[in-house]
Every structure is written in C-alpha cells, then in structure tokens.
Amino acid sequence: MLIDRIQALVREHYVFPDIAVAIADSLAGFTVDEADEPAAAEALTAALQAVNGDRHLRVRHVAEPIGPEPDPREFIAELVRENGPGVTEVRRLPGNVGLLAIGPVIPTGEYAGPAISAALTLLRGVSPLIIDLRGCLGGVPETVSMIVSHLTGDEPVHVHDLVRRDGGITQFWTATFVSPKVDPGIPVYVLTSARTFSGGEELAYDLQALGRATVVGETTGGGAHPREDFELTPHLQLHIPTARPVNLITGTNWEGVGVTPDVACAASDAIDVALRHAAANSDQRNPSARRRENGHPGLADSH
Incomplete structure (x- = not known):
C-alpha cells in the first residue's frame, strides 16, 4: 500500500x-x-x-511518468536551459549602487561560477552592493559557498557543515581562488521575501551570520534540509530530507523559522529601504556626505 x-x-x-x-x-x-x-x-x-x-x-x-533517474549533469544542464545560470539581473543604479539578482535557482559552479564572476566584474567599484534573493527558490550548497567566497577575505572560512542522518559530515569552506573579490569595505545588502527558500535562504543566512551583509525584506520560507527523491508510483514522488546544515557561527540553521531580516519591510519595498539604510549609515560615517534623496530615480522598474 x-x-x-x-x-x-x-x-x-x-x-x-x-x-x-x-x-x-x-x-x-x-x-x-x-x-x-x-x-x-x-x-x-x-x-x-x-x-x-x-x-x-x-x-x-508529476504529469509525465517518472522515468529513470536522469544523469545529474544533464539534469543541471536542462535546469540552466530553463532558468539561466543563476544570475537574472545585473545593474549599476544611479549613485553607483550595484544590483545583482540571483535565482530562481543557483546551479552548480560550472554554470553559476562564470556568471557570478562576470556580474561582479561589471559591478566592480559599486557601493553599496545589493544582492536580490527575493526570487531565489533554491540552489546547490557548493555554489552558495562559492558566492560567499567573493564577499569574504583571502583566508578560507569554514561556513557550515552538512550533517547526514548517519552522522557523516561534509564541510563547506569559502574558496580563495575566486575572482573578483568584493572589497571588504563595500557594504552589502541582501534582499529577501517570503518566497526566498532553501539555497537562497542559505546564502542570506551565511552572509548574515558572517556579519558581511545586512538582510532587508521579509522572513524567508524556512527550508534548510536537503532531500532525496523516491518513486512511489509512475506519477508520485516522495521527497525526504536526509541531512541538515549546521552553521559554524550560529550552531544551527534556518529550518522552520526562516532567515530573519535585520531590517524588516515588505519585499516590494526592499530596494528603496536598503538604499535609505545605506545612505543613513554613510552619512553617520561621514556627516559631510551628501544625503541621498528618498525617492531614488530609476528604481521603479527594478523590482
């Protein structure tokens, strides 16, 4: 039965x-x-x-009968053909603000690595850098750590462990060889929504835990556990989580609770709120700096 x-x-x-x-x-x-x-x-x-x-x-x-387990490389290639290499938007906004939208799925580094490197090359010198994860629904943990690597220093950082049911552990570290590296003095803002899930949440959570980014937006969906799939019938598939990530700083993860934003607001307002927050912090560091206007031109079509 x-x-x-x-x-x-x-x-x-x-x-x-x-x-x-x-x-x-x-x-x-x-x-x-x-x-x-x-x-x-x-x-x-x-x-x-x-x-x-x-x-x-x-x-x-699933409407079509579940066939044999696909070749992983072909599965990822098809995912990229349908959704892109993990970068959906790269823009340099007025005021030298960088916007990088990641999603809807973060694929393996073979595809996402060149896309992320190219995007950050185009955004070299921006300040702040805004990473939009509001539409990011999942991704590959190794690639998430690779993206974090672009935003951390030259020394490798042990980000998290993946602990399996049988007690086996896979460690995830930042890489020192990625390029370009974002200057550590550049503020980073991560935008989230209630739809942000799984690998998208992991990226937000890791950057927040490392103190490298300010998270702006909504509490995320709360799905941390990677899964395996089991065929029940030709049209029904059972997804079972088989491991759990453990962040080396927090000692836990975002399962069931989501990533709590540092600055809470509606997802639709997140860019404007991040810009206001960045401007306020810039003025606090440099009181003579010119304050940005609250109504930032050119943002209405970037959501």
Whole structure:
C-alpha cells in the first residue's frame, strides 16, 4: 500500500530518526484516494508536514511518468536551459549602487561560477552592493559557498557543515581562488521575501551570520534540509530530507523559522529601504556626505 511504503521510507531515511518515527506513526490509519493522484499528493504532503512543518518533506505529483533517474549533469544542464545560470539581473543604479539578482535557482559552479564572476566584474567599484534573493527558490550548497567566497577575505572560512542522518559530515569552506573579490569595505545588502527558500535562504543566512551583509525584506520560507527523491508510483514522488546544515557561527540553521531580516519591510519595498539604510549609515560615517534623496530615480522598474 502507498501509505505503508511512505511510512517505511520516512522511518529509514528522514534526517532525524526520532522525528521520523513520529511522522510515520502519524500516518497510521490515514487514507487517500489513490485513483486521484494530484489530490493524494496534496493530502499526503499536508499530513507529512503536520508533525514538524518540514517543507522539504512532501509528495509531488508529476504529469509525465517518472522515468529513470536522469544523469545529474544533464539534469543541471536542462535546469540552466530553463532558468539561466543563476544570475537574472545585473545593474549599476544611479549613485553607483550595484544590483545583482540571483535565482530562481543557483546551479552548480560550472554554470553559476562564470556568471557570478562576470556580474561582479561589471559591478566592480559599486557601493553599496545589493544582492536580490527575493526570487531565489533554491540552489546547490557548493555554489552558495562559492558566492560567499567573493564577499569574504583571502583566508578560507569554514561556513557550515552538512550533517547526514548517519552522522557523516561534509564541510563547506569559502574558496580563495575566486575572482573578483568584493572589497571588504563595500557594504552589502541582501534582499529577501517570503518566497526566498532553501539555497537562497542559505546564502542570506551565511552572509548574515558572517556579519558581511545586512538582510532587508521579509522572513524567508524556512527550508534548510536537503532531500532525496523516491518513486512511489509512475506519477508520485516522495521527497525526504536526509541531512541538515549546521552553521559554524550560529550552531544551527534556518529550518522552520526562516532567515530573519535585520531590517524588516515588505519585499516590494526592499530596494528603496536598503538604499535609505545605506545612505543613513554613510552619512553617520561621514556627516559631510551628501544625503541621498528618498525617492531614488530609476528604481521603479527594478523590482
């Protein structure tokens, strides 16, 4: 039966063994109409997330039959063809402000690395640098650490560990070889929304924890755990989180709580709020500096 298989997979693979038992037990006696697979997927997802709200734990319905596991390189290549290499906008705004929009997905470094390097080369010398993650829905942890590397110093930084259910650990460090490096004196603002999720949240969280960026916008979605996928039927796929990131500074992550902005505001207002915050801080450091006007020209079409 469908429920029995889901219970067994959750018990065996979910990142927290004790919670895995609770989630599996909560499905005892649960029934769905297996003939209506889209409705079944929705009902099962709600039931699975009811115990601890893990949004990466879900049943997904796909219209086309689930085929063999795709070759990872081809899967990423297709993702890039559909969504781009992880950079959606690069602009130098009036006042020498840099805007870099990242998303909707951050792919592997093979694709994102050249795009991020090119974007930061075009934005060399801007101040402040605004990184827009409001539409970033996920990404590859290795690439997130690579992006952080552009914004940190020349010494490698141990950013976080990925701890698997079996206790195995993968470490993530910044790289010293990336170019260009953003001058450490340049303020960085990261824009977030309630839609910012998973890998997008990781980038915001890491930069905030390192004290390298001020996060402006909305609290993010709260999905930290990477997942594995299991086929249930030709059209239903079970996503199970199998590991958890542990930030070396905070000792935890953003699972279930999201990234809390340093400056809270509606996502639609985040650019203007970041600019006002940057101008105010600039004036505090240099009282004779000319204060930027609140109405910043050329921003209405950059959201």
